[in-house]
Amino acid sequence: MSRGSILLKASWFFTSTSHFQHKLSTNVDESFRRLILKMSINRYKLTSSCVLSFKASILHIY
Incomplete structure (x- = not known):
């Protein structure tokens, strides 16, 4: 394989993937945002329960 063909294939x-991602980006962004929000809320709950x-x-020890 020559370097030119590798660069051509890479480009x-x-x-193609950026075009595909652009089509998907709105749906993915929305679901990803929801997922992150859910994860951060769950992490907050988990952290607060661990702290409690x-x-x-x-307090039980002392």
Whole structure:
């Protein structure tokens, strides 16, 4: 394989995928945003419950 053909294939791949991503981007962005929001909310709940249980265990020790 010559370097030119590799570059050509790479550029074609990037243009086709970027076009594909552009078509998908709105749906993906929306679902991704929801997923991140859900994950961050769950992480916040998890963290707060861990902190509460940790505080409870510390209070239980002393």
